[in-house]
Amino acid sequence: MNEYPLPSHFLEAMKQQLGESDLNLFLQALQQPAPVSIRLNPSKGMPAPAASEPVGWSPHAFLLQSRPSFTLDPYFHAGAYYVQEASSGFLNHVLNQLELPEAPLALDLCAAPGGKSTLISSFLGEKGLLLANEVIKSRNQVLKENTIKWGLGNTVITQNDPAHFAQLSNSFDFVLVDAPCSGEGLFRKDPQSIQEWSPENVHLCQGRQSRILQEAAALPKPEGYLIYSTCTYNSLENEENIRSLVANFGYKPVEIPIDPAWGISQSACETERGAYPVYRFYPHRVPGEGLFMAVLQRPPSEDYRKPAKMGKDFRHPHLQRLPGKIRNHPSFPTLDLAENYAYYQYSNHLFALPARWVAWFETIATRMNVQYFGVELGDWARDTFLPGPAWALSLLPKPSYAVEELTTEETIRYLKKEPITLSKADRGWVLVNYKGLGMGWVKNLGNRSNNYYPKEWRIRMD
Template identity: 85%
Template sequence: MNEYPVLPAQFLETMKQQLGESEWDHFLQALQQPAPVSIRLNPFKGMPAPANGQAIGWSSHAYRLPARPNFTLDPCFHAGAYYVQEASSGFLSHVLNQLALPEAPFALDLCAAPGGKSTLISSFLGDKGLLLANEVIKSRNQVLKENTIKWGLGNTVITQNDPAHFAPLSESFDFVLVDAPCSGEGLFRKDPQSIQEWSPENVHLCQGRQSRILQEAAALPKPGGYLIYSTCTYNPLENEGNVRFLAANFGYKPVEIPIDPAWQISRSECKTEQGVFPVYRFYPHKVPGEGLFMAVLQRPPSEANEKSPKKAKDFRHPHLQRLPGKVRNHPSFPKLDVPEPLSYYQYNNHLFALPSRWVPRFETIAIRLNVQYFGVELGDWVRDTFLPGPAWALSMLPKSSYAREELTREEAIRYLKKEPIALSKADRGWVLVNYKGLGIGWVKNLGNRSNNYYPKEWRIRMD
């Protein structure tokens, strides 16, 4: 057993007051334990529940594992069959299931990287809703993009924008998640580096950054829509302080989320001049996860009729264009037998597919924000020839016109390391390689050898 982490004295004093003497020792003892490990299954990819997993009551398809396996060497992880997400963050699943939402919600995750909560929202929306997942930091946006592609549902648009850029989309979303950057007190056990970065000055800096984000986010839900605010910290300045900010400046109303007492989630009340707001905290000595704070607020309904965007006759974008009919009708263009019509776009040589009913929303987004990815990237169109891409292999869209090769675990690992693999298929051409029935990528069979088209930047580097 490890020694207690060396924690900042001011943090310890604040937590002791927050928890009280009866819980204080239990909290410190929990920080001495290894961080628990949990995963959330992708319900659309059919991976069975882990035999040794313990279901997490507040998070659909989530399980705590008895020990941390080597996820890097599990092809199912790379195929997007599950996401490694600490249990407390999965509370969002329970929250979404309690809200009065339309059948096909339009959602925003404003601070989305690395993608844990975005992939959770994507699963919740399924083939009904659309998610706009935003991350302003370029390097983190790339991680968000990779995780979204591997999740494979094709119901997400990724943007890279400052929250201030969303002003033209005010009153557009059925719910907005602000999982705000914070001082990270709830991650001290999992991420010791966050201890070194903590200071009272940093707490105040984070609170100011959060208030600025919320200043922009508050106008984005529709009347009657929801704003979900969460952090991975404990302190009231970053948590209740911002709930009071929203209540005082934007007229938001409290939303009660029913919880099972067996879950050991700590519910408390944030008193404001506008009313009492229930808030929820996760402590590591009570739950099988890390520290988390969450509050749900609702924008007051309006008598005004909601106006949905209409598809523009002319979509003018400096880089993105609707795919010309001559390309869609070309014999080499992929044929997708899906129940819902798809619309196609081209960015340079890259071809993308998106459900047609979301086109007005998407084009409104595309002309106002910096879109990094959307729907499913099918592949490249080069000199009247279609080259299938990795995102299509990982997606739920059909790929019935291609040969398939089921790989063993050892073969799949070699493929994911971007090493050559032998194919049993005699036919030359593109072959979709699967592991346990899940697409993981493409191989070009040349007869006497094959080319591995797994993205270089995704390859496994572990021996």
């Protein structure tokens, strides 16, 4: 049962949108517990949960029969899955329908907390690069943690206002704008959002969304894509923004094929250029929360110019690209640096990034406020290298280090940052695993060990 009554203005708008009988089914669904679903990280090989149901439009997503204690599940902390409501996973189906190059460059403009960013990261795999942006500092930190645990190393995180991206216009193969909204689609999941809803807030959100879209519209390459989504139902935050995009930028419609069995509602947004397909998720029709999504394609342009790339003359006040010969330097004996990666040093932090994206990353680094990129391998402390948690959680190899497989109970103690005993391991740095997945580092001292799990990530639950 919802804690707060639904606002009358909202009920009237939903009645007009759904009709009397469908509105009753919608309201009944809001009284039911919210479904629980997760999306597996295909790169980390966790098996599908027992007694779960697959989500039709998202092949790695599963509906759970009940909500477990994710906090006490080592798989969760290893980045083997992301707790994401099912409707959001529709993005996976959308991306698979687009005509994209072999190695796409993508932008998630409003990325925190990272659900759709980690989905895009898996879609891009080893070939693509994602720029995930979040302007709010505290939310940016959450995005960073989730990206690190996902572990693919194909993401650059920035903290910029959308207006700052004007210098990267005509750059991306696709841009996702998952815009902040009035949250009508989350009323069941987050009853507090009901109390915060008002017609005035809907108009405020629409103005914010319109500004973001005005900045985002120039960012895809000609014939690139813009994906717009909200977790709300009203046409002001949804169709009106689509009409504005079409009127001001001439975007073309993109229809996404859907299976009728999925229960997704497809309708037409009428614009001055014709009908544009849009997609809504209602909780009485799908096993997920409320969502709106539309896909548009930027028209061709004769004056398309790529942004300048930095290349060999890269200069940054704090970030240094390390030369290739560093791989043979005696100070790097334990890194086993791969040839297809480029390496950077920021202060005493060492990072790895796929070499194919060097020019683009250096373009971004000189123009944007970069918060994280690739995989942070670790830190220098005087002449000693300290392996970092991001490297442990990543897919990058670590063959020079001893590995200790922990039990579930040992892993929970490790994640609580409690001491653990590694009686079989040699002294020195040890990578601790849970069911083959890297969790972090321990410095084995023989009769005791130092737990290097990040303090800010530790489990606080008993």
